[in-house]
Amino acid sequence: MTQTLKSTRFGDVEISDDALVEFPNGLIGLRGTRYALVPHDATGTFLWLHSMDDPDLALPVTKPWTFFPGYEVELSDSEAERIGVTDPAQAEVFVTVRA
Numbered sequence: 001m002t003q004t005l006k007s008t009r010f011g012d013v014e015i016s017d018d019a020l021v022e023f024p025n026g027l028i029g030l031r032g033t034r035y036a037l038v039p040h041d042a043t044g045t046f047l048w049l050h051s052m053d054d055p056d057l058a059l060p061v062t063k064p065w066t067f068f069p070g071y072e073v074e075l076s077d078s079e080a081e082r083i084g085v086t087d088p089a090q091a092e093v094f095v096t097v098r099a
Helices: 077-083
Strands: 002-007 011-016 021-023 033-041 044-050 057-060
Touching: 002 033, 011 033
Parallel strands: none
Antiparallel strands: 002 011, 021 033, 033 044, 044 057
8 A cells, every 4th residue: 555745856756565664753853753765776875755745845765784894783671661662673773864
């Protein structure tokens, strides 16, 4: 199934449900809880974390290991339980990018 993302940057974009990300408690400093991962280009190195509710709000993101192979994420048992991760392979990690 798909949803339509209204974006001032990309126009109307059809987004598959597997590209949707829900942040039940929101993100610090940002509005809304529903976002989509929108590819920046065919390489897939960068994506846009785009608000499904605010057509102006999009942040560039990437997986940190592309640039920092030794990058580590420490996740406590309580944090893993809160986000529903029982196996590290279930988690995806993205970091925001600033030019």
